[in-house]
Amino acid sequence: MKKNDIVEIEITALSSECSGIGKKDGMVIFVPFSAIGDKLEVKILKVNKTYCYGKIERIITPSPDRVTPDCPVYTKCGGCSLRHISYEAQLRAKEQFVKDAFTRIGGLSPEFLPIIRNTNINGYRNKLQIPIGTDKDGNLIAGFYAFHSHRIVPCEKCLLQPDIFSKITADFLKISTGLNLTAYDETTHKGILRHLYLRKGYYSGEICLCIVVAKNVPEIKILSDKLLEKYPEIVSSVINVNNRDTNVILGDEEIVLTSKNYICDIMCKIAVNIAPKAFYQVNTPCAEQLYSSACDFAEPKGKTVLDLYCGAGTIGLSMARTAKKIIGVEIVPEAIENAKQNALTNGITNCEFICADAAEAARILHSRNLRPDVIMVDPPRKGCGRDACEQIAAFSAPRIVMVSCNAATAARDCACFAELGYSTDKCVAVDMFSGTNHVECVVLLTKS
Structure with missing residues (x-):
């Protein structure tokens, strides 16, 4: 098989990247935007030793799972990858992604519970971070990066976002153009506007406006004032200055333009304050289901719970009413301040929050002879890693409950915990991110 060959194949599975998988003459072929059951004519684009990549030339027989994509920039924007199949098919695929990760990568066989469905498959995101750029005519645009690139695909309305985000974005571009503000260019390192960052409280409706700039200029406050005047839902406005040559969106310097730099919302009947840099699940109602599952696994009643990340x-606060004590650990200072304020606002007195990494937290707690009964772990996509797993296992807590947005790294970490004396007992997938290849999971580990 060689590049530019045209072959006929049937798609029999989906990869975790959401490419369809078929075979021809013993060669595995990955085909984006295909569906299980598709019979396709595929053009080969790249050939490796045991597998190759192709693209759909013609759908000979469509899969029963196929639906018409409802987004005009689908397949161009790098966000969604499953809008061409039904929601039921998406759920089946994501359950399989999680099972494959734990059985194949981790070599584990927990009890897999039925996937938790998303209550809103559109408009569910409470957070938007959209890059600002310039089109070929020099006009400001906002959109999302194409797959594996920093080329911005303009998007007037993302179906994953609430409608008000699209309206604010459109006005942001219009006002910025009137103020002669320019987009930051990653190649020349010139220009001002880098990202528009919005956050919205699902229950409160409050919005935080965060304008990410390469450098602050007087026009940015004018831009903020005009948006604040038009949208009373915006209760917090922040300028974030990021002058580094980096892919990281937020910089270190924050200039608060309103009386507060956070919004308020409710999560699991707990009032929470959320600053721009604080981690907060992007799908509130689905996160409440996820936290409910985590609580069921943790069984926190009367116990000391260590909440890492x-x-x-x-x-932790969602479990505080029944737990004996909650100890939260986080490396981001702004998040820790939010957590402390959230406990105070809710009248919760059995919580303590420590600004540290896992290793430093372990040292602090060991010095105080504190041994948790349950450890909650919600790491970033890269997972915990061997060192953190060893530090967590050193507490010898009877239960560990892991929340992960990356089943592959979760499975790897659970395999590490198995070597350290923990069995992986239960796992449930949670569809927090409908339309995309991402899936959350909650895992129960118990000490052998």
Whole structure:
């Protein structure tokens, strides 16, 4: 098989990247935007030793799972990858992604519970971080990066976002153009506007406006004032200055333009304050289902719970009413301040929050002879890693409950915990991110 060959194949599975998988003459072929059951004519684009990549030339027989994509920039924007199949098919695929990760990568066989469905498959995101750029005519645009690139695909309305985000974005571009503000260019390192960052409280409706710039200029406050005047829902406005040559969106310097730099919302009946840099789940109602599952696994009643990577404290605070004590650990200072304020606002007195990494937290707690009964772990996509797993296992807590947005790294970490004396007992997938290849999971580990 060689490049530019045209072959006929049937798609029999989906990869975790959401490419369809078929075979021809023993060669595995990955085909984006295909569906299980598709019979396709595929053009080969790249050939490796045992597998190759192709693209659909013609759908000979469509899969029963196929639906018409409802987004005009689908397949161009790098966000969604499953809008061409039904929601039921998406759920089946994501359950399989999680099962494959734990059985194949981790070599584990927990009890897999039925996937938790998303209550809103559109408009569910409470957070938007959209890059600002310039089109070929020099006009400001906002959109999302194409797959594996920093080329911005303009998007007037993302179906994953609430409608008000699209309206604010459109006005942001219009006002910025009137103020002669320019987009930051990653190649020349010139220009001002880098990202528009919005956050919205699902229950409160409050919005935080965060304008990410390469450098602050007087026009940015004028831009903020005009948006504040038009949208009373915006209760917090922040300028974030990021002058580094980096892919990281937020910089270190924050200039608060309103009386507060956070919004308020409710999560699991707990009032929470959320600053721009604080971690907060992007799908509030689905996160409440996720936290409910985590609580069922943790069984926190009367126990001391260590909540690692706690963000604004939402998981721990949701268990505080029945737990003996909650100890939250987070490396981001702004998140820790949010967590402390959230406990105070809710009248919760059995919580303590420590600004540290896992290793430092372990040292602090060991020095105080504190031994948790349950450890909650909600790491970033890269997972915990061997060192953190060893530090967590050193507490010898009877239960560990892991919340992960990356089943592959979760499975790897659970395999590491198995070597350290923990069995992986239960796992449930949670569809927090409908339309995309991402899936959350909650895992129960118990000490052997």
